[in-house]
Amino acid sequence: MVGLNDFLFQIFQPYFFYSLVFLSIAFVGVKVFLKLNPFMSRRIQSIIWLIPLFIPVCVLLLFHPQTEIITTPFVPQILVPAGMGVAASAPSFFSFTGLLCISGAAAATTYLLIMMFFGRKIALKRFHVVMMAKEEYGSLQEKVKETAHKLRISEPKVGLIDDLLPNAFTVGYGRNAVIVFSLGLLNMLDLNELTAVASHELAHVKARDYIFKSTTYALTILSFFNPLSYFTASQSQKERELLADQKGAALLDKPALMASVLTKVQAVVQEFPKPNLADRLSSGLFLVSPLAHRPAILATHPQISQRLQNINAIASRPSKKRRYTIAIALLLGILICTALILGYSTMQVQKTVFQKENAALANGQSVFLYNESAPFDPAHPTGIFFANESSLQLFISSLPQGSSYVGCYVDGNGITHTYTSTIPNIVEVSGQSVLVNGHSSFIGNESYPLDPAYPTGNAIINRVYFQVP
Amino acid sequence: MSQYNVEGKQLEAFLGPLEASILQTIWCSKKRPITVREVLEELKKKKQVAYTTIMNTMDRLYEKGLLDRKIEKSKGGAYLYYVYWPKLEEQKFKEDAVRQVLSSLIDNFDELVTSCLVEKAAANGQHLEALKEKIDKTIKEKKQ
Numbered sequence: 101m102v103g104l105n106d107f108l109f110q111i112f113q114p115y116f117f118y119s120l121v122f123l124s125i126a127f128v129g130v131k132v133f134l135k136l137n138p139f140m141s142r143r144i145q146s147i148i149w150l151i152p153l154f155i156p157v158c159v160l161l162l163f164h165p166q167t168e169i170i171t172t173p174f175v176p177q178i179l180v181p182a183g184m185g186v187a188a189s190a191p192s193f194f195s196f197t198g199l200l201c202i203s204g205a206a207a208a209t210t211y212l213l214i215m216m217f218f219g220r221k222i223a224l225k226r227f228h229v230v231m232m233a234k235e236e237y238g239s240l241q242e243k244v245k246e247t248a249h250k251l252r253i254s255e256p257k258v259g260l261i262d263d264l265l266p267n268a269f270t271v272g273y274g275r276n277a278v279i280v281f282s283l284g285l286l287n288m289l290d291l292n293e294l295t296a297v298a299s300h301e302l303a304h305v306k307a308r309d310y311i312f313k314s315t316t317y318a319l320t321i322l323s324f325f326n327p328l329s330y331f332t333a334s335q336s337q338k339e340r341e342l343l344a345d346q347k348g349a350a351l352l353d354k355p356a357l358m359a360s361v362l363t364k365v366q367a368v369v370q371e372f373p374k375p376n377l378a379d380r381l382s383s384g385l386f387l388v389s390p391l392a393h394r395p396a397i398l399a400t401h402p403q404i405s406q407r408l409q410n411i412n413a414i415a416s417r418p419s420k421k422r423r424y425t426i427a428i429a430l431l432l433g434i435l436i437c438t439a440l441i442l443g444y445s446t447m448q449v450q451k452t453v454f455q456k457e458n459a460a461l462a463n464g465q466s467v468f469l470y471n472e473s474a475p476f477d478p479a480h481p482t483g484i485f486f487a488n489e490s491s492l493q494l495f496i497s498s499l500p501q502g503s504s505y506v507g508c509y510v511d512g513n514g515i516t517h518t519y520t521s522t523i524p525n526i527v528e529v530s531g532q533s534v535l536v537n538g539h540s541s542f543i544g545n546e547s548y549p550l551d552p553a554y555p556t557g558n559a560i561i562n563r564v565y566f567q568v569p
Numbered sequence: 570m571s572q573y574n575v576e577g578k579q580l581e582a583f584l585g586p587l588e589a590s591i592l593q594t595i596w597c598s599k600k601r602p603i604t605v606r607e608v609l610e611e612l613k614k615k616k617q618v619a620y621t622t623i624m625n626t627m628d629r630l631y632e633k634g635l636l637d638r639k640i641e642k643s644k645g646g647a648y649l650y651y652v653y654w655p656k657l658e659e660q661k662f663k664e665d666a667v668r669q670v671l672s673s674l675i676d677n678f679d680e681l682v683t684s685c686l687v688e689k690a691a692a693n694g695q696h697l698e699a700l701k702e703k704i705d706k707t708i709k710e711k712k713q
Contacts, residue, residue: 228606233619262606263648
């Protein structure tokens, strides 16, 4: 039976917990921020919506997902008389949340790599796209070329699918981008209307939305266990759509044409039943901006009413200058808050890393600590960790005269002894041995009983705690 | 069959070259019914040809009554597309076409056609024998 404790251990797996909490906080933050600042440009809004999704990546850099949870609190070996071995018997659990995080990270990386290198090929094959020959729909292809020149992007290839429903989408990016029209759309719309659809799709190419979408989806897969990540991704994609509507409409002689095309297509699409989940997923994962619809709440496309309002509202927006001032001020605010949160969590992380390294003590490895809080308490060591003896020795040589240190050794009976001294007493540093005032803090192969005043054997510093005045 | 091209070889005597190769492709294909795209993929192995050209030609073949078609739904229901299949198999089509042309010729130039046929058949002894047998058989059947 799974007890509450087991459940809590699973939840508090560091990466899982921090990614869940910080993403959620950021989601609410972004939502409030954008509510307070409705005039921000669509491009910036879409990027801001990505912030919550990027937070788990930062967390991932600081905490590695673990599949094993050690349940006992840290107990330094230094305090444990030899033979008692408390740390060794610490029970550990398999972390399912850790496994979730690792599989999310692996799936996200795989998806991103596939999309970047093979996404276009897979999509063209999966949706049976046929490349248009030069003579096919010549005037439409000419219009696509013209619009691409207006946008200063390289001419994309144009393809078609034998779907009788009106649909259009983009696959690939940069020079390899392909704009695809369905037969249904080609038959339903006249040249001007098709140009409007092409402008919308070309605006996606210009905005590099294929890369944007792939990244967004990869980040969503990374945090797939957090429902808010789907809402965030969907919001971000909607902003991208609205942006493409705006940019596309601006390219047309009559911007209102974009609105009328959208209404026309939507009216036909809605008459047909929605495709099943598998089809919706594959079109969602591989294609940029398919016209076919999905349930409103998770849709990548905004509701038609919102899109029309967006296109019509281009003229009635406040001046660019004012929008930028408000946006920059609010963005700065968010950045400062994020920096504070990140700074605080980094400190926490450093502390955790230190404790983790200190736990190495339990394995019999050497640990050196500096800047111990006075009075020195071996039960709760704090301070800087030295990974090896040479870095400790370098440090000792830089210490001011008069610095005191606390040495510590374990005698043959497993009893820990501590003593203090001052820096000028360090008289010799050679190889593995550090002799302090003629005696080492811990001496391997020492004749028993140990007398620090008259060391014999090979001197090996095992543990030294320093205190600087 | 509304037209007959005396210079065309095989199917091209009755149909345009593209129509003939499309019909031939559909007859040879294991996949029935077939989509325009699948015909295109098959034909592209031999020559460069555009999708819309194939689509329009298959549309014409449908109007001529040589192909039949219906709208199919993809498995997930995400899109709709036309699938085509031949109304007649290759042998049946050829038989019907030849019969149609010949009966039109005979209706218009009765004597001329018969003597022409006999002349053509006479060029090859075997054909003449076969023709004789067929004529005898038909006469017998009529008498009965």
